[in-house]
Amino acid sequence: MIVLETDLNPPKLWLAAVPAPSGNSPEDQDDDRDLAMRSLRVLIVEDEFFISLDIKHLLETLGHVVVATAVSADEAVKIAEIEHPDVVLMDIWLAGQRDGIDAAEDIHRRCGIGSIFVTANSDPETRRRAQATQPLGFLAKPLTAEQLRLALSKVRPR
């Protein structure tokens, strides 16, 4: 089981978009503790089922609810419009014509839902495109429970 520590050092793979904790101030600790308690409704977009099952398991372990797993951009947009999750964990490289960045942009525009990109590796050009959609965060594959917890701790339920 994951032990929630309040005075975490930011993990090395933590990738920018979510502001790094500024220190161990009591205010920050309170905030973390508050957010850790909340359960989020999460949409997973991932075309590799071994990975999506793993992420689903991690999320459930952290106390969140997985509303669905989508395997393509179009499917992700469709489900987001129906389920209105709090956040989308979005793989960038998806099978099909459109990639995760397109889907994230669409979902944000249509439903106002933010995405956290989960990607194995991205070239600078892809990264620039992803950054332009103002994502809630970037996570590197393979995911750890800790990274996921920290990324989701900044997301507020809708």
Added chain:
Amino acid sequence: MFMPTRLFPYVIPPQRIRTFLILFAVALTSPLVGLAVFAFNQMANLEEREVERRVLQVAQDLAGDIDRELESATVTLVTLGTSQALAQRDFAAFHAQASRALRREEAAILLVDHSFQQLLNTRAAFGASLPKTSDIETAQKVLDTKQRQVSDVFMGVISRQAVINVEVPVVDRESVSYVLIMALDAARFERMLHSQRLESQWVTGIADNKGIILARSERHADFVGKPLPQELLEKSRTANVVFRTTNVEGQEILAGTVRSQIAGWLVLATVQLANVESSRRQGIIFAATMLVTALGLGAILAYVFATFMASPLQDATNAAAAVGRGEHVVRLASPLVEANTLTAALSAASSELKRRQDQSAFLMRELAHRSKNQLAVVKGMAKQTARQIASVDQFVEQFDQRIQGLAESQDLMVQQNWRGASLNDLVSAHLKLFAASPRAHIEGPPLFLSADAVQNIGFALHELATNACKHGALTFPQGRVFVSWRTLTSDDRVLLEWVERDGPAVQPLKHQGFGFLVITELVARALQGAAQLEFSPDGIRWQLEFPASHVLNKDDPLT
């Protein structure tokens, strides 16, 4: 490998094409320029020979005129010498006869006896008192030789003019009785000189045997009776010569001299050297101007054509450098075919280079992504396997097999640069992993699947083969597996079928494990298709239907 021709590799250090083009032009023009200069020099010499020939010709013509004049005078005198009046010593009649014969003004006929006393002179009236002839020397020669004689120039006693005498003997019974003389004014010869009608730069003249000027076409009055310059006289000793000297006016001249056959006088035709030189100089200036103009025009044309060559080659060189820097090069449309060929090749090479760079970059990105993603897949695979398993040994066995299956799929994709793999190869590879190939029947059209389809169908095939070996048809020696696929043209989908025969009696599963989830749900969802598993008594029948969008044209370029 193509090896270029090595031309004088050590003799000539490398030069730019412009240098060789200049050398080429110089090599081509210098012999021509040399030839032109030589030819012009020859022409100038010929022209000078022509002037010299003309000088001599004029002198010869004049000498001919003079000789004809003297001959005519002789004929008149000889005719008069046979006159009846003279024979009868009727001098009065002879005076009249001689005066009639002498129609010309600048002449007189004289008759002298042995004592050189003038017996008559047509310039004086008959009977007038006359002195002795002033040219005793010539008259003496006539008496001595009984031959015609022509005098040198002297001052006539009566005419007070410069004159010459033509004298013939009057023979009476083998002895000379008188000397008959025709005195001709030197002015006559001056007019004869003018009759040649020469250009102004010509000066002609006649000098007697002593070198005294008898007539001159220019300033006759000033020079008649004056001696010729010594040098001119010396050089004139040989007859029919042309030479350079100074005339009485002190001018540099080209002179031709001929001697009169009858009188032995020097006949001179001269032209001022200044004129000859100036015409020669004009010729040189003209020829030089022509040569410089021709060279200039040639140089301009050479420059234009050289630019046609050098400029495209420079462009091609720049293009080659650009290819070296990895830039794209467009093919050239220049006037030089070779340069166009070169840049076309460079353009193709740069495009190919770009294509390979792009492909290489794509593969690197793909590889980086895939390897990380596969780690995540393996991690997920490990966790999912672990969740279903009771003992560590069992986990190791199942996880090991799944990793092997993943590796098979991956091997096929690596062979195709991660683009995908053929469905036939995929099925064969997974059956081979379980040594099931001899008992499997594989049938279907060639289909090239996308990478994600290969991986997912690979998972399904792996779980199916595992199940067949553990619980299905392959547990029996006679058990067989039929794998087939076909495209459903009606709705653009592909149907893949796994059918087991001659195995143990099939019973629906009591415990549905992770493998069951993979073949019935997960793979189908990942491919946005549908899967169906039937437990018929003959064996299981599994069907997977997925969109044909997962099928690629094998020859499509990388995207």
